[in-house]
Amino acid sequence: MSPVVHVEDLRAEVDGHVLLDSVSFALSAGRVLALVGASGSGKTTTGLALLGEHGSGVSVSGHVEVHGRVGFVPQQPASALNPVRRLDAVFREIAALHEGDPGELVETALRRARVPADLLRRYPHQLSGGQQQRVVLAQALVGDPAVLVADEPTTGQDALTRAEVVSELAAVVAQGVALVLLTHDVEVVRALADEIVVLRAGRVVEAGTAHELLTDPREDYTRALLDATPQVFAEVPDREPRLRVRGLTARYRNTTVLHDVDLDVGERLAVVGRSGSGKTTLGRSLAGLHQQATGEVLLHDRPLARSLRRRSRAALAAVQYVFQDARGSFDEHRSVLDQVARTAVRLRGVRPAEARSTALAALSRVGLDEETVLRRPRDLSGGELQRAALVRALLAEPEVLVCDEITSGLDAVTRAGLLDLLASVPCALVLISHDLDVVARLADQVVVLHEGRVVMDGPVATTLDGAKERMK
Amino acid sequence: MSLASYTARRAALGLVQVLAVVTLVFFLVEALPGDAAVALAGDNPDPARIAQIRAAMGLDRPTFERFAQWLVGLPQLDFGVSLVSGRPVADFLFSGIGPTVALAALTLVLLVPISVLVGVLAALREGSLLDRALTSITVALHSIPEFALAVVLIAVFGVQLAWLPPTAVGADLFAQPAVLVLPLVVLLARPICSISRLVRAGMVDALASDYVRHARRLGIGETRVRFAHALPNALAPAVQQVARTTDWLLGGVIVVEAVFVIPGLGTVLVDSVAARDLPVVQGLAVVFAVTTVAVNLLADLVAFRLAPRAEVVA
Structure with a gap:
């Protein structure tokens, strides 16, 4: 199968400071690629490059090829949803940008993201964290994108919402959408990723299938990053409760x-x-x-x-x-x-x-x-x-x-x-x-x-x- | 909380506020030394005559009885009778309310679009020459008090250039709209500055927000992003200021009315205070209380719609 996303030798710099250097990867439909790395490793810059965006003053070079539309699922949906707009009005605006019957487009997107239609009359603050997440997912799915870029979709969510997010994303991937996951949440990587690209200071440290990297990483950095179960127990002296x-x-x-x-x-x-x-x-x-x-x-x-x-x-x-x-x-x-x-x-x-x-x-x-x-x-x-x-x-x-x-x-x-x-x-x-x-x-x-x-x-x-x- | 239940709660609260102000007004006037009978009796009061007037006006009855009677009269627009002329207070109020409301309405009709436009323009060109120029002008204009601006405008456009009538003395406001131009300019000057600054600040914040960035990523057009996504958020703080301005226009533009000799509520107030015509002052206080409460109620409802998240503590 030919890849829907193909990134070759992506480079980004700002004021002579290198943000990304020769980053390459490819992704096929229905697969999940996790871009992992500590903060400042270039995950977000890479994600934005897929959308054709960059921060102010950043120059991007290299080859980014995407077959089809790219949908974006933002970090912290609570702040990405406009507090004064009802959901249905915004969905209509988005649908108007795409070809086809607007009602049908919205309905399909809602169904795919499992958003009940009766939520549409509400304002964002009347939704739970999990519902907000599904709403932004549905917004990204209007017009049937080939690729979704999800930026830290689980940051700041509690365990239950996190599990919901993972299952929503998995369901969308099962429908044949390629997913690029920008995250440092190892649990999410374990649950979803087929392939992992490890970034450090803008360079690819290690890349491979999820199974390989999770079980037998070559680099210490990867091990530190993907090792979710820390071991060390500190010695604690026994004493009266203070x-x-x-x-x-x-x-x-x-x-x-x-x-x-x-x-x-x-x-x-x-x-x-x-x-x-x-x-x-x-x-x-x-x-x-x-x-x-x-x-x-x-x-x-x-x-x-x-x-x-x-x-x-x-x-x-x-x-x-x-x-x-x-x-x-x-x-x-x-x-x-x-x-x-x-x-x-x-x-x-x-x-x-x-x-x-x-x-x-x-x-x-x-x-x-x-x-x-x-x-x-x-x-x-x-x-x-x-x-x-x-x-x-x-x-x-x-x-x-x-x-x-x-x-x-x-x-x-x-x-x-x-x-x-x-x-x-x-x-x-x-x-x-x-x-x-x-x-x-x-x-x-x-x-x-x-x-x-x-x-x-x-x-x-x-x-x-x-x-x-x-x-x- | 839904808009309907919020409205009901705010309206009930507004009613309580009006009642409280009305009560306060009555008892404050009651607490003043001397009463209407003393005022009417003239410069050389004869105690027997004062007692006679008191009995005739019912002032010798217990305070609470009179308060109850006054309160019952209010919903029927019966505010009592003027001491000076013997005409019903309601007549004074009706004659003053026309010019005041006309002036306030005209001011608002111009104020809201102009200040929103100025604020949005400045925000869209944040940091540009235009933005800095608008900032300088608004700050400068806002620091000039109304009476000073009024006097200068009268001197320049009314007297020197004689383009516009300097005052509205003896003019019918509605037949000669030219007399309204200078007062309007004076009334607009400061509110335009304060409201456009608020809109600008709100708009700058909104344009930098996550939801605007998100809307752009979804591919929504720039005009729509600006006016349908950013602007409603930017307006919420300005709405409260528009309410305060409206309230001021409906009861507080005494100086401007006096300078331009406009027979509005402000003029009625000045005249009745000068003549110690207490029933008229009481009536005006009630009118001002009701407009203040009503305007703020309206503003809270608009703000509630614009910021549905905010729990406005009633």
């Missing part, structure tokens, strides 16, 4: 999101559960970020004030929080180093010069050199910022560190680095996550939340299987 939660009930407006939670926070606690189960609220209550709550949080048997404002400096330092959105947790106008060093000045009364040198040393231990951290947050990648945020929290020398989904949206290599870092922290760790691989790797105690109640609490060895059941 933090206890008694009768914690938390509300948002009139909705109770946590019901009477009792918990002893061990040295490595993982909090798992579906989206909306109250994981984040629990973490926020520990850190004093959620005030509509009753009950007690005890640090070494002394109750902590519910509100941040009423906590003493020492109490503030004792419980630190690392947010899921690292970028949002930095002030965009000041250098990263300033902001990281500031914690120690504020919370431990260290002199600024000393705090700065301590911060520099700690940042360089996580692989962030001086030149990088003197820049402002927008010039750092998500993974770099997440490491900086972690260092910032650790410089307060906390007793307890709450980490809210801090590995989601990171590629496997960056994630592994972050997990190594977490494994070695000297404080107690509260890990909020829906990634059970991360949990298995780091935690010694697992708490499963369901609709705001603790439904399971126990050592990781005996609780994890039950947790998996609960997450389904």
